[in-house]
Amino acid sequence: MDFKELAFARRSVRRFAEREVPQGVVQSLLDVTFTAPSSRNLRTTRIAVSRDRGVLAAVAQMRSRGSAFVADAPLAFFIMGDDAQTDLWRENCAISATMLQFAAEDAGLGSCWVHVHGRPHDENAPDGMTAEQYLRANIPSLPPYPVLCVVAAGYSAETPAPHAMRDDSDKVFNI
Helix, strand or coil, rough: HHHHHHHCCEEEEEEECCCCCCCHHHHHHHHHHHHCCHHCCCEEEEEEECCCCHHHHHHHHHCCCCCCCHHCCCEEEEECCCCCCCHHHHHHHHHHHHEEEEEHHHCEEEEEEECCCCCCCCCCCCCCCCCHHCCCHHHCCCCCCEEEEEEHHHCCCCCCCCCCCCCCCCCCCCC
């Protein structure tokens, strides 16, 4: 599959098959992810990987909406950044997470990003505990870097249709 086909095929997957992802596949995803461009090539992205059911359950509860599906994922990647090196750690992490999702699709896996940074644990209490504070309170082994997102991944239990071509010319400006 060429890149354009890969880009149109990649969809967010929230239902995973009960099938373990081999460590060699996980390592391959990490190898690709760490090729991501970064500001001044500082390579500030840090990644924690978990298959632990308790950790995945905590991620599933970190937000009142939008994270529950992680409980059934075979694994999750915590995309974090070294904010001591650059204030562009979020941008670096976003590029890395995107690379990870394309690598997962290329490896025959499904994935879905769950935003952490700046999100409330409970959307009905936006000034209360944040999703990241919840994670830190429930996953003491989480490394001390700020978390941009968690990417759940595994073999898909669903086959979403590829994105349809659409006319986005109204979003492009010639200057």
